[in-house]
Amino acid sequence: MALSRRLLLLAPLALSACGEDGPARSFPPLRYDYLPPLRLNVATVEVADMPPPNALDGASPVPAAAALRQMVEDRITAGGSSGRAVIKIQEARISRSGNTLEGNFAVRVDVFTTDNTRSGFADARAARTVTGIGRDLRGSLYDMTKQLLDDMNVELEFQIRRSLRDYLQATSSGAVPTGVEQKSLSAPAASSGSAPGSGAAVSAAPRSTLGAPRAPAQGSAPKR
Numbered sequence: 025m026a027l028s029r030r031l032l033l034l035a036p037l038a039l040s041a042c043g044e045d046g047p048a049r050s051f052p053p054l055r056y057d058y059l060p061p062l063r064l065n066v067a068t069v070e071v072a073d074m075p076p077p078n079a080l081d082g083a084s085p086v087p088a089a090a091a092l093r094q095m096v097e098d099r100i101t102a103g104g105s106s107g108r109a110v111i112k113i114q115e116a117r118i119s120r121s122g123n124t125l126e127g128n129f130a131v132r133v134d135v136f137t138t139d140n141t142r143s144g145f146a147d148a149r150a151a152r153t154v155t156g157i158g159r160d161l162r163g164s165l166y167d168m169t170k171q172l173l174d175d176m177n178v179e180l181e182f183q184i185r186r187s188l189r190d191y192l193q194a195t196s197s198g199a200v201p202t203g204v205e206q207k208s209l210s211a212p213a214a215s216s217g218s219a220p221g222s223g224a225a226v227s228a229a230p231r232s233t234l235g236a237p238r239a240p241a242q243g244s245a246p247k248r
Contacts, residue, residue, distance in 0.1 A: 063101050064135065065104035107135065110175045112134070125168050126148070127151065127152045132147050133184060148176060148184075152175065
């Protein structure tokens, strides 16, 4: 009899725990190949340096550095016959302190002529902080990575159009535009899950212009 009473008391707690876990969440691939590529007037585009692995990579559905590399490969392509572009992923870090996640992404694009002279570059950075991640660390890391990628996608295009616009080639959509609207570059919504921490506090760093060079004058041809 005492055992039956104990089971009755524990049953609501067990049901409550099951309800909190909910259905298993899926994590769609984070791709940006649905956007028009940033086609540079170079013969090749290569990704050179990669940052060291993050301590949280094992807990994330998509490691930060690998996701950032895939994004830049989706967005930046070669369309010329000479020269090369070298992409350096300088930082792709997500760290945890208690109930807070901090993320920082940094990318640099260098353009070289055939004689290996650097003729232009662009720097882009993105940073976010999320407080109140709850118990779903895996989901929170995925959401943080996606938001950082979305931010970097916009910032990288802005900096390339600003600093390397004389190397940009027109795509099938027409002439190379002079600006970029963030709302037009948003990725399709994920099929499941919610943004980090329903109820979590999120902050994003403003666009950084440090280290970005002045764009060449319009009409000037790329150096050979």
